[in-house]
Amino acid sequence: MSGAPVQRHYTVDDIVAITRRYWGIAELRPLQQEAISAGVSRRDSLVVLPTGGGKSLCYQVPPVLDQRTDVVVSPLISLMKDQVDRLRSLGYPAAALHSQLTSAAASESLRELAEGRCRLLFVSPERLLQPALLERLERCGVSAFAIDEAHCISHWGHDFRPEYRNLQTLRSRFPEASLHAYTATATPRVQADIVEQLRLVDPAILVGTFDRPNLIYRVVPRGDLVQQVLETIGRHAGEAVIVYCISRNDTEELARFLEARNVRAAFYHAGMEGAGRRSVQDRFAAREIDVIVATVAFGMGIDRADIRCVIHAAGPKSIEHYQQETGRAGRDGLPAECVLFYSPADTKRWESLIEKNARETPGTDPRAVSHLVSLVGHVRRFATAYTCRHKLLSEYFGQAYNRGPCGACDVCLGEVRGQEDGTVTAQQIISCVARVGERFGVGHVTDVLLGEDSERIRQLGHDRLSTYGLLKDAPRKWLQRCVFQLVDQELLTREGDEYPILRLNAASWEVLRGQRAVQLPSRPEQQARRSRKSAKQAAARVSVTSQSRAGPLPPGSDRETRPARPTSASPPPDEVEGDVDAGLFESLRELRREFAQRTGVPAYVIFHDRTLRDLARRRPTTIAGLRRIRGVGHRKASYLGQAFVDRIAAYCRQHALEPDVILSEPTDLRRYAERRSRGGEARARAFEMFERGAPVEEVSAALQRAVSTVWGYLNEFVSERRPESISAWVPPQTQRLIEEAVRVVGMGPLRPIQEQIGGQCPWPEIKLVLTHLRATRAASRDARDES
Structure with missing residues (x-):
């Protein structure tokens, strides 16, 4: 049992004073205040925040606020070193103990700890549990332990580490200290296991939203992988990109391919020497490298917020891995792209690796192996589903997603075209499963439907079934994909570990009775017809350095090709x-x-x-x-x-820019109100001039305001006053061009629209046309509501 929590009477202002002093942060993110308060009051806690959600601040603030010593348990040396270096640069008294320290540096860390000059000590779980260090920490009176990457303690997690299990001894060894578990990826089952394994007492359970709305998710069927990766990187020329591969050899080969094509790339994996890995990390952090091709080990110690793209060259090991790895993109809150190049072979490859590792590791629990294999299955379902990617990820982690189309994934953007009403095909497949007695797997059911002339089918008498040869003209791979789609949509059940079989469930009968419609992949010949329509576009693709952010997408992806972005275009x-x-x-x-x-x-x-x-x-x-x-x-x-x-x-x-622009942004509500009153008299005068149709340049000169500021006034004017026409500021032919692009790519971010029109229009004009379209639609809705 931990000691009774010590009540500390620190206000939000006290907390913000500390964050302002060290980090220059005047606003806390969701759940940070609650997590910091739990740390200060020494109440056990479990904090689940997505990558980039500000977990580290939650355990960094309490020790300096309360002038005490806390310990952070971290699994990676690179993560410890980066955090300590950054904290020390801020004047924060932090230290670390790890194997890469010189004896002099380690002695200095221990001296700072003994003299009470260290507020936060970073240490690995193995080093922490050494008797000598535990005794030192007891003498120092450590107040709290923060366990980072806490999902590693759970058998049900995606990255179980046996050494983390031993951390449960901290409760008995330090009964007065509070324990705080932090992770970015934990399902409800894993959350419960963390609480149990660490023996947390009456913990504050703080779970943030798993959705990252600024991330654009895409899943693309893998074809010519190196060319697909090259094209995707080309959409982010000069920007930070991480490419994840399954094996070390894959990372080295792909990195060398990219380097040969003048991409500033390097590989990174656990087989490299420590100095080599550190060099790659440092060069990436220093912007000397744009692209890192890595195994999953890379990224946990990188605090680079401007990563614009994360590419998976193959399916990840689990949804948890995918969430954590893609979560390294767009941590600055700006849009970022996450592309998964997927093949069904990825599932088998991961299953083989898991089983091989189990055979080579004595004492492996078969249940743990089965669980890891099931995690791979969730990735397949994610990659092959025709459902909003943001919705799938949120619901996987136990959170509802009720926002409708996200506008930030390939499904909701209408890029996934390979689906159709497959109710009849679904009925045929389910009927076949029933007629073979619900005792066989995907392969056998597929053979029966295709009418295969095999001895086994004849021996079982399945060549006499009404479903035998029912889909004899169908491509085998397509038919198997349809079967897996029915499993993924929970319209069939797949049971068993080594030899899984297919069974019917309640939803299966709804399909058979015609009570439920089903969407399935289109047959390849239908997809080919669509591909021929865009063949001319595909043949006209430009060089990789001018590829657009939204496309063109790789051949075989069943997605529309978008025009290229001019290399001279600046960010919208x-x-x-x-x-x-x-x-x-x-x-x-x-x-x-x-x-x-x-x-x-x-x-x-x-x-x-x-x-x-x-x-x-x-x-x-x-x-x-x-x-x-x-x-x-x-x-x-x-x-x-x-x-x-x-x-x-x-x-x-x-x-001739206006200096010292005054903008306060304490809350979303106040920011909204402030925008409506920004500029005061200048804004009002601008509105008067806009009423007369004055050009932006004229208003800028009259008010002595930057042109960009006046464009902001003009957007507010159009949004609020809803003029019938904006031809005074955007030529009609330009409006038509932009509106046509909007019909193709939708009214989301500006960049896809600019790409669709080939970079022909200035960003401010595109934004104003969008504002006018929204204002016009709002006026129409208001008129309908009043009638």
Whole structure:
């Protein structure tokens, strides 16, 4: 039992004062306050937040707020080193103990611990449980243990590690200390097991949303893999990309292929020496490498928020792995793409690897092997389903998804075309399963439906069944895929481990009675007809460096081909958070790079891209103004601040930009209200001029406001006043071009629209046309409601 929780009377303001001081953060993310409060009050907790959800802040704040010593259990040395380096750069007293430390460095960490100068000690589970270190920690009076990657303690998790099981001894060894488990991926079953294994007492259970709305999920049938990967990377030229492979050889071969085609790529896997792995991580963090081709070991220690694409060159081992690996994309909140190149062979490959590992590991529990194989099956269901990917992921982790079409996956974007009403085919398959007595697997049922002339079928008398040869003209692979689709849609049940058989369930009978319609993959000949329609488009694809973010997608994917993005196109405004000057942003990135090289740390340790964007949007020219920016703490303001505000001031003078833009954004509600009143008198004058049809440049000159700011006023004007026409600002022919693109790709982010029209229109004009379309539709709805 842990001791009674010590009640600490810290307010939200107290917590924010600490986050502001060290991290320059004035706003907490969902559940961070509750998790920090549990840590401060020494109440056991289980915190489940998605990758990028801010877990680390939850265990970093309590020890400095309460002036005490806590321990973080972390599975990877790279993760420990990155976190300690970053915390120390912020002036936070942190240390680590791991095998790569010199004896002098390890002694210094222990000295800081003994003298009470260390607030947070990072250590691996194996090192933590060494008797000598446990005795030191007892003498130091450790207040809390934070167990990161806590799913590793559960047999039902996707990454069980036996050494984590031994952490349950912490409860008896440190009865007064609280235990806090942190993970990004845990189903309800795994959550319950974590609580039980760690012996948490009355824990605060804090589970955030698993959905990452800024991630665009795509599943593409694997064909010419290296070309497919090359095309996808081409859509993100110059951006950070991670490619995940199953084997070490795969990573090396693919990385060398990319390097030979002038892609700044490197491979990373557990078979490399520590120095080699560290070098790759450091070069990636320093922006010297754009693409990492890795096994699943890569990424846990990387704190790079601007990864724009995660590619799976093969199916992942589990949905948990997929959620964690794709979760490394878009941690800055901006759109990012996640592409899975899938083949049914991936399932068999993972099953073989799991079984091989079990044979080579004495004492492996057969139930654990069966569980891991079942996790692979969930990946197959995810990859072959015709359901919103965001919905599938949320529901897998036990959360409802009721938002309708997400607009951020291949299914909801209408890119998955290979499906049709397959009710009759489903009835034929289910009928065959019933007639063979529900005693056979997918292979045998397929043979019967195809009318195979085999001795086994004749011996069983299955050649005399009414379903024998019922689908004799169907391609075998397509038919097997249909059977698996029925299993995945829970219209058939597949039972057994070594030799699974098919059985009917209640839903099967609904299909047989015609009470339920079924969607199944289209037959290949029907897909081929669609492919021929777009053959000319496919043949006209441009070079990989000019491929668009949304496409063209690889041959065989049954998806529409989209035009290429011009290489000179700059990011759309909706992807850089408002009135960000692209030139200033790049200038600040260059300054950050200089500091990173000078101090020998990764660029993100200086400032994240998100902080630089905010600087380029608000353009502070004083240290006081700089401190109001998220991500700028006191220490960074003191030793980096003057250089950055000088660079901003010089740029604003050179380009006639308004400096020190005042924008507060404490809450979504206040941000909404603030946008409606931004600029006060200037905004009102702009509206008056827009009523007369004044051009943007004229309004900009009259108000002495940046053109980008005036475009913002104009969008608000169109949204609120709903003018019948916007021809004063966007030529009619341009409007028609944009509207036609919207009919094809929808009214989502601007980038796909720009790509659809071949980069012919300025971003502000596209955004204004979208605003006008939304305003017109809103006016029509209002009119219907009133009638």
